[in-house]
Amino acid sequence: MKRALTLATGAAVGYVAGTRAGREKYERMKLRVHAVGRQPAVVDLRENLQERAQTATKTVSKAVAGKVTEATSELAKKVKERSHGAEPSTPVVPAPETADEYPPAPTGIVPDDGAV
Incomplete structure (x- = not known):
């Protein structure tokens, strides 16, 4: 316990002395820089x-x-070239006219016949 107290006291004294000396040097350096x-x-x-x-x-x-202007115009040209005459990548399916035409919602239940 005595060693810890001596160490803490020495550290505190060193800290206070160091900060005072450091602050004075800092102030002098600041004046020189200005x-x-x-x-x-x-x-x-x-x-x-x-x-x-x-x-x-x-x-x-x-x-x-x-x-940026050049790159944008080149990209716009490429998009136009690809979009003219090209088939859409995702087929468009019309929505069912009545609620009966929608497929049944998944239930998460697996049938007993073993077909998965």
């Missing part, structure tokens, strides 16, 4: 990269839209 981000060369680079990204996005979206 200072670098405000430098004119970095600001110009960021703006240049944003413009390039916007231009690339517009170019790619136009190209993709063109390809």
Whole structure:
């Protein structure tokens, strides 16, 4: 029990000391990053990269839209070609006119004669 208490106390002291030191280093690093981000060369680079990204996005979206349009029109042509003059894949059976013409509903009971 004494070992567990000593271990827990040491862990707690180490945690508190580490978080304080870690927080101070984090704050210093954050200030440095903000200072670098405000430098004119970095600001110009960021703006240049944003413009390039916007231009690339517009170019790619136009190209993709063109390809989608092409693929859609080709698919529509294929569907038209197959549907003209082709027999339907599933035969169309008209519905019975009276209720007596419907087949009996399955009961799930197997006949005794052994025919399955």
